[in-house]
Amino acid sequence: MKFDRRLLFNFDWSFLLIVLVICAIGLLNMYSAGFNVLSAKAGSFYIRQSLWFLIGLVFMGLGFSLDYRDVIRYAYVVYGVSIVLLVAVFFAGEVTRGTQRWLALGGFTFQPSELMKLTIVLVMTRYFTVHEREGKYGFKDLAAPFLLVLVPFMLILKQPDLGTALILLILFVSIILFIGVQWKTIFITAAAGTLLMPFSWFFLKDYQKERLLTFIDPQGDPLGSGYHILQSIIAVGSGGFFGKGFLKGTQSQLRFLPEHQTDFIFSVFAEEWGFIGSLVLMILFLALVVWGLRIAKQSRDLVGTLLAYGITMLIFWEVLINIGMVVGFLPVVGIPLPFMSYGGSSMVVLMAGMGLLMSISMRRFILQP
Amino acid sequence: MSENRHKFSRYDSAKFRNTFGILIWVVTISMSFLVARMWYLQVIKGNELRHQSENNRIRIHESKAIRGIIKDMWGDVIVENQPSFDISIVPGAVRNVGDVVSALEAVYGSRGMEFKRDISASEKSRPFIPLKLAKNVSWQELALVETHSLNLPGVVVDVVPVRKYLGGEMTAHILGYVGEVSQEDLRGDKAGLFKPGDRVGKSGIEKYLDSYLRGENGGEYIEVNAIGRKVKTLKKVDPVPGNNVILTIDAGLQKAAWEAMQGKTGSVVAMDPRDGSVRAMVSSPAFDPNLFNKGISIEDWKKLSSDPLRPMENKAIQGQYPAGSTYKIITAAAALGEGLITPETTFNCSGSFHLGNHEFKCWQKKGHGRMNLHRAIVQSCDVYFYNLGKLVGVDKLAEYARAFGLGVPTGITLPSEKGGLIPTKEWKLKRTGQPWQPGETISISIGQGFVSVTPLQLLNAYCALANGGTVHVPRLIQRVEALDGQVLQEFGLQIRAVVPLSKECMDIIKKGLWGVCNESGGTGWALRRPEADVAGKTGTAQVIGQRGRWEGVKSYSMPWKWRDHALFVCFAPVQNPEIAVAVVVEHAGHGGSAAAPVARKVIDAYFRIKAAHQKKIKGEKSEV
Numbered sequence: 005m006k007f008d009r010r011l012l013f014n015f016d017w018s019f020l021l022i023v024l025v026i027c028a029i030g031l032l033n034m035y036s037a038g039f040n041v042l043s044a045k046a047g048s049f050y051i052r053q054s055l056w057f058l059i060g061l062v063f064m065g066l067g068f069s070l071d072y073r074d075v076i077r078y079a080y081v082v083y084g085v086s087i088v089l090l091v092a093v094f095f096a097g098e099v100t101r102g103t104q105r106w107l108a109l110g111g112f113t114f115q116p117s118e119l120m121k122l123t124i125v126l127v128m129t130r131y132f133t134v135h136e137r138e139g140k141y142g143f144k145d146l147a148a149p150f151l152l153v154l155v156p157f158m159l160i161l162k163q164p165d166l167g168t169a170l171i172l173l174i175l176f177v178s179i180i181l182f183i184g185v186q187w188k189t190i191f192i193t194a195a196a197g198t199l200l201m202p203f204s205w206f207f208l209k210d211y212q213k214e215r216l217l218t219f220i221d222p223q224g225d226p227l228g229s230g231y232h233i234l235q236s237i238i239a240v241g242s243g244g245f246f247g248k249g250f251l252k253g254t255q256s257q258l259r260f261l262p263e264h265q266t267d268f269i270f271s272v273f274a275e276e277w278g279f280i281g282s283l284v285l286m287i288l289f290l291a292l293v294v295w296g297l298r299i300a301k302q303s304r305d306l307v308g309t310l311l312a313y314g315i316t317m318l319i320f321w322e323v324l325i326n327i328g329m330v331v332g333f334l335p336v337v338g339i340p341l342p343f344m345s346y347g348g349s350s351m352v353v354l355m356a357g358m359g360l361l362m363s364i365s366m367r368r369f370i371l372q373p
Numbered sequence: 374m375s376e377n378r379h380k381f382s383r384y385d386s387a388k389f390r391n392t393f394g395i396l397i398w399v400v401t402i403s404m405s406f407l408v409a410r411m412w413y414l415q416v417i418k419g420n421e422l423r424h425q426s427e428n429n430r431i432r433i434h435e436s437k438a439i440r441g442i443i444k445d446m447w448g449d450v451i452v453e454n455q456p457s458f459d460i461s462i463v464p465g466a467v468r469n470v471g472d473v474v475s476a477l478e479a480v481y482g483s484r485g486m487e488f489k490r491d492i493s494a495s496e497k498s499r500p501f502i503p504l505k506l507a508k509n510v511s512w513q514e515l516a517l518v519e520t521h522s523l524n525l526p527g528v529v530v531d532v533v534p535v536r537k538y539l540g541g542e543m544t545a546h547i548l549g550y551v552g553e554v555s556q557e558d559l560r561g562d563k564a565g566l567f568k569p570g571d572r573v574g575k576s577g578i579e580k581y582l583d584s585y586l587r588g589e590n591g592g593e594y595i596e597v598n599a600i601g602r603k604v605k606t607l608k609k610v611d612p613v614p615g616n617n618v619i620l621t622i623d624a625g626l627q628k629a630a631w632e633a634m635q636g637k638t639g640s641v642v643a644m645d646p647r648d649g650s651v652r653a654m655v656s657s658p659a660f661d662p663n664l665f666n667k668g669i670s671i672e673d674w675k676k677l678s679s680d681p682l683r684p685m686e687n688k689a690i691q692g693q694y695p696a697g698s699t700y701k702i703i704t705a706a707a708a709l710g711e712g713l714i715t716p717e718t719t720f721n722c723s724g725s726f727h728l729g730n731h732e733f734k735c736w737q738k739k740g741h742g743r744m745n746l747h748r749a750i751v752q753s754c755d756v757y758f759y760n761l762g763k764l765v766g767v768d769k770l771a772e773y774a775r776a777f778g779l780g781v782p783t784g785i786t787l788p789s790e791k792g793g794l795i796p797t798k799e800w801k802l803k804r805t806g807q808p809w810q811p812g813e814t815i816s817i818s819i820g821q822g823f824v825s826v827t828p829l830q831l832l833n834a835y836c837a838l839a840n841g842g843t844v845h846v847p848r849l850i851q852r853v854e855a856l857d858g859q860v861l862q863e864f865g866l867q868i869r870a871v872v873p874l875s876k877e878c879m880d881i882i883k884k885g886l887w888g889v890c891n892e893s894g895g896t897g898w899a900l901r902r903p904e905a906d907v908a909g910k911t912g913t914a915q916v917i918g919q920r921g922r923w924e925g926v927k928s929y930s931m932p933w934k935w936r937d938h939a940l941f942v943c944f945a946p947v948q949n950p951e952i953a954v955a956v957v958v959e960h961a962g963h964g965g966s967a968a969a970p971v972a973r974k975v976i977d978a979y980f981r982i983k984a985a986h987q988k989k990i991k992g993e994k995s996e997v
């Protein structure tokens with residue numbers, strides 16, 4: 005591939021800055037979340053997370069160096085690899101707290117379901133650009149892509165990991181609504197969904213039912229399953245306007261917050277940095293999402309538009325669901341907060357996604373027909 | 374490949390222009406909802422949730438104040454404190470209380486201890502207030518918990534000082550007991566002195582002087598992490614121990630009185646007539662105040678509260694009895710004081726007295742013959758006093774009785790004292806609507822009928838006679854001292870009234886009382902000591918309403934609850950009285966045979982103790 009100097013000229017520095025600022029906040033917050041009050045030492049979490057961030061930077065570089073159209077050409081290959089990894093989780097996955105989500109790969113663990121989130125965006129982009137049509141899509145047109153989503157959806161649901169499985173479905177719905185679905189199809193699906201909703205209760209695991217009930221009435225059992233959400237709300241609220249200060253969040257430092265390094269990382273941040281800090285972080289996420297949508301909009305081809313849109317929606321939904329859960333708006337489902345939650349898979353995959361967004365952004369003027 | 378390129382070239386981004394416009398709005402608005410929620414939690418409810426997070430992390434390890442010590446008149450400790458160990462769990466510090474309780478039970482293993490598992494809703498709402506699992510555990514059990522503390526998150530051991538009543542039942546009614554503060558007390562507690570679970574005095578001195586004895590609880594404010602592990606101490610407030618109380622009670626005399634009453638139902642009170650200091654006060658049967666230390670068990674409480682002998686009642690101040698013949702000093706005082714008789718006035722006792730159609734019998738059926746006042750007191754001739762009563766009239770009798778302090782509570786510093794009853798014509802009319810019958814005065818003149826007195830009142834009246842006419846407020850407390858010995862409150866001598874009776878008249882009555890114990894024919898011979906120094910009066914109080922039915926039946930063959938109460942009141946030495954004793958033995962028959970021997974033991978003990986102390990003081994002086 006010949007290097008075009010215009011690529012450097014069009015490089016999206018603003019977008020990179022937003023991503024790096026969020027990552028920096030994430031690492032700072034991870035230092036606090038992993039801090040051990042009893043020994044007054046920083047834990048190893050932020051060191052490992054920094055390492056993942058560096059690896060993520062490499063993948064991001066890879067993402068913007070590659071022409072996203074070339075990446076999309078291999079979408080089915082990536083999909084195949086992702087499915088194989090998901091199946092492998094069933095046979096060789098590590099079991100943690102009743103779920104089987106991780107693959108051990110030479111000293112570190114990898115979560116294929118995180119990869120699947122990006123893969124779904126890639127494969128949907130590929131599918132809908134190849135099968136592009138002038139009008140809106142109906143049932144028949146959507147059967148094949150639905151099947152492409154259904155397979156990993158079921159595999160992930162079996163782990164069980166309701167949150168990630170739902171993200172796949174939400175991404176699918178976001179993408180098809182974007183490219184246009186016939187009203188008839190929307191209505192029939194919505195009606196069928198509403199009718200089938202009560203039955204889905206029986207397919208939920210006990211802990212998932214419990215989480216839903218807790219969401220409806222968190223005070224019902226404050227020390228049982230309501231404990232997480234109550235402690236999280238206390239953490240966020242006790243931060244007040246200005247926050248308790250770095251390393252001074254008692255809810256997280258004294259471990260009243262559950263899962264404070266992963267799903268509830270925002271509580272740690274909100275407790276220590278208060279409303280001001282939370283507002284800044286929300287504005288950064290909003291800027292990231294709006295910038296992503298702008299990249300999608302400015303793309304000169306459908307591949308770029310769909311890919312940028314899909315990746316941006318992934319960020320958007322994860323932020324919305326994770327923080328919605330932490331502040332008690334949504335039931336507890338295991339979805340990480342992008343660039344903030346501890347976890348290498350999510351970090352690397354999302355950084356690669358950011359790289360792809362930048363790839364689309366910097367190639368918007370040099371697209372060759 | 375070329376096909377794709379072709380498609381890209383036909384791409385029309387305008388197709389999505391509207392979609393992106395909507396999307397920007399959707400994204401911005403949904404994120405604004407999150408920000409609005411943060412505003413609500415962090416700014417509107419911020420303070421409340423900040424408070425909750427503080428409750429999470431700060432645990433107050435309360436250290437209870439040590440209650441003040443109570444000493445007797447010689448400075449000997451009669452109530453002290455001892456440590457007791459409680460095991461509690463902080464439910465908020467653990468995910469599942471049941472798991473920890475199971476672990477605790479596993480630690481105790483073979484001991485087969487069972488702990489509370491269920492948590493009430495109210496306890497759940499305050500998950501960081503420790504719940505008591507076991508109270509008063511032994512040293513060995515405590516050691517087990519300490520060694521396994523790593524496996525027992527949220528389990529804490531509290532050292533609680535508890536009361537130790539050295540005399541047990543012996544001093545139960547004077548000292549009272551302590552128990553958990555009641556709901557009513559908490560509601561009425563405007564000053565915020567009490568917290569649920571605090572222990573306060575429930576009766577006796579413990580209740581009367583609770584504010585002095587209680588002290589102030591301290592505590593350690595510690596920061597803990599989620600599993601209940603201490604991170605650091607934030608603040609420490611030392612408890613302030615309660616103040617010490619010195620009573621007027623003589624523990625040795627109390628013991629002697631208690632032992633003399635063993636197996637009997639009733640009370641003994643001993644008092645110094647010179648200043649009204651109570652030296653002993655026993656009510657039998659009694660309860661063990663130590664039982665209440667850690668919360669009394671339901672069985673024990675049922676046993677105490679359903680006992681027909683009423684062990685919880687302080688019979689010395691709450692038992693109301695007909696005064697019987699001990700009341701004759703009032704009748705004599707009234708007749709002398711009003712100038713209706715002289716000591717030489719005589720009446721003939723034929724064994725009975727007639728008023729209208731009624732016949733009033735003397736206890737001596739064959740009669741005492743012709744008697745003057747002195748002999749009538751010595752032999753307790755009923756007919757003589759019937760005559761006096763008829764002369765004096767009920768209202769004058771009541772006036773003198775009240776002058777001696779009868780009919781109203783004495784004002785002793787103990788809760789729930791009863792006042793007894795001294796009837797008048799007006800009282801009867803008000804109470805029953807019936808006019809006074811002359812025959813009723815005759816009964817009153819020997820302390821029967823409507824008359825009722827508490828043993829303490831009766832003793833106080835005799836003390837007034839003994840000291841020449843001063844009615845004191847009985848003193849139970851000498852002073853309250855701070856730990857450093859500084860006197861916080863002195864409970865000095867308090868005079869309530871002076872009996873309007875000349876010294877000569879009193880001396881006549883006193884001489885009669887001396888005769889009771891020392892002259893031939895006296896009913897109080899049990900008190901005849903070699904020193905010939907005791908003056909006293911017997912009394913046999915009929916249980917109201919049973920007079921007719923059990924006429925002429927020997928006391929010991931009657932059902933127990935209808936037998937007469939035996940009374941005896943005395944003081945010594947007769948010239949300069951320094952001790953007075955009143956004894957009431959319920960349903961025991963005659964005062965002379967049932968109550969006087971108890972009084973004798975107390976009087977003997979008093980002089981023995983006095984001699985021992987004088988010897989000790991002399992010994993100390995000679996050493997110097």
